[in-house]
Amino acid sequence: MLIGLPKETKDHENRVGMTPSTVKALTRHGHRVLVQSGAGEGSFLSDAEYQSAGAMIVSRAEDAWAAQMVVKVKEPTAAEYSYLHRDMILFTYLHLASDEPLTIALLEHGVTGIAYETVQTEGGQLPLLTPMSEVAGRMATQIGATYLQKTYGGRGVLMGGVPGVASANVAILGAGIVGTNAARVAVGSGAQVTVLDINHDRLKYLDDIYHGQLQTRISDEYNIEEVIYNADLVIGAVLIPGGRAPWLITAGMLPNMRKGSVIVDVAVDQGGCVETTRPTTHSNPTYELDGVVHYCVANMPSAVPRTSTFALNAQTAFYTLRLADEGLDAVRKNLALQYGLNTHRGSVTYPAVAKEFGLSHVDPLQALEHAD
Structure with missing residues (x-):
């Protein structure tokens, strides 16, 4: 051939x-x-x-x-x-x-x-999605930490905090490959991490391996709102194989989020799990809406x-x-x-x-x- x-x-x-x-x-x-x-x-x-x-x-x-x-x-x-x-x-x-x-x-x-x-x-x-999901998940936390810096438009929050000052609050929507890898880096950096998913078995798995180092919540509208309104960094890690991602964060939720908070929507390839997501590029990776920084690069692992x-x-x-x-x-x-x-x-x-x-x-x- x-x-x-x-x-x-x-x-x-x-x-x-x-x-x-x-x-x-x-x-x-x-x-x-x-x-x-x-x-x-x-x-x-x-x-x-x-x-x-x-x-x-x-x-x-x-x-x-x-x-x-x-x-x-x-x-x-x-x-x-x-x-x-x-x-x-x-x-x-x-x-x-x-x-x-x-x-x-x-x-x-x-x-x-x-x-x-x-x-x-x-x-x-x-098997062919997993390796890039692993890369994107780990990168999502690193990128979010960068854009939380004030010089990049963020809240000026250090992921791990320092003695006497709280660490960043990180919300991860989805406990699949992307979410699990994002959580790994976020927990390792000392952040306060909450992972939401509709799959109880996945949440149980994370709860078991992290022994209380992160929180898990069932993903529903009430819990999503409560968690993202208190988050400094939100990572969208939703996957519908071959289909379009559902909007878990609507445009109406953004005004209630912390000013200078950051959304990294890894689901952008599937249309995004945030209503206000639109694809960006490595040359122009972010935009701001209602005081929230959006990072929506559609080919993150190419970095x-x-x-x-x-x-x-x-x-x-x-x-x-x-x-x-x-x-x-x-x-x-x-x-x-x-x-x-x-x-x-x-x-x-x-x-x-x-x-x-x-x-x-x-x-x-x-x-x-x-x-x-």
């Missing part, structure tokens, strides 16, 4: 879809890999390393996109829609439920879109691209190799990849995406069968 690795185009997106190690595994299996020159530079991976792994370096993005399968990190931007073509397998993060134009573009071009974030094992795990690239490839390489070796048969044989299939030759194959935009949904296996 001919596989393309284009350079990422989103603002300050320094990750890359494949490491030289993944490329080497592909070329050893007899596949051809086209790497756009400079694709790995942001993660300190040189063209020479890719060439040593057996790749061919191409200068133009359109050459890498002309492949049978394109492997990326982030979803195509509008400027890249013209590179989409029928029968292409696109393997990347897609987050279609919050991006109708991209959804329509994939359908119109007949692209087979397999989304990292919806690849799901029989046990319900999301630590080398860590993120290697963490992501440790999970994606297995599926990339299977898709290269078996093509669409890999999807037919592998339940996790069936969950990952979001679009195929003009059909939406993921229920949450179809529901969000009022489109019809086709079962993945049925779509694959009818398209042959």
Whole structure:
């Protein structure tokens, strides 16, 4: 199979879809890999390393996109829609439920879109989302601590406080992978931490491992309001696999929050769990509404691209190799990849995406069968 690795185009997106190690595994299996020159530079991976792994370096993005399968990190931007073509397998993060134009573009071009974030094992795990959720969760607390500084528009609160002065009050909405990792860093910094979730088992897990170092609350409107109104930092860590995140914080709640408090909405890729969330970039990461600083960068892990690239490839390489070796048969044989299939030759194959935009949904296996 001919596989393309284009350079990422989103603002300050320094990750890359494949490491030289993944490329080497592909070329050893007899596949051809086209790497756009400079694709790995942001993660300190040189063209020479890719060439040593057996790749061919191409200068133009359109050459890498002309492949049978394109492997990326982030979803195509509008400027890249013209590179989409029928029968292409696109393997990347897609987050279609919050991006109708991209959804329509994939359908119109007949692209087979397999989304990292919806690849799901029989046990319900999301193996390709987990590594970036771990990175984003840990970063969310670090970033929140930075923007709590007065010089960045925050309340001027130190996360761990000092003897005789209270530490920061941190509220984390969601006890999944992002929330758990955010809590780990927040507790470690000495902050007062409260985690909210609808899943009692997850709250019990956190309560057991932290032995009273954090508080847990069931996530409902009453508890959310009480906790966020007393918070210096709020981290949005809600996940609806493949779907749009619910608004847990409405615009009407903001005036009651502390002035200079900070919201880091990690769910921004899914539309955000705060009504006032809108995607920002690393170049212009924050905005202020009703005295509350919002940080809503949609590709947070790209700020630590080398860590993120290697963490992501440790999970994606297995599926990339299977898709290269078996093509669409890999999807037919592998339940996790069936969950990952979001679009195929003009059909939406993921229920949450179809529901969000009022489109019809086709079962993945049925779509694959009818398209042959």
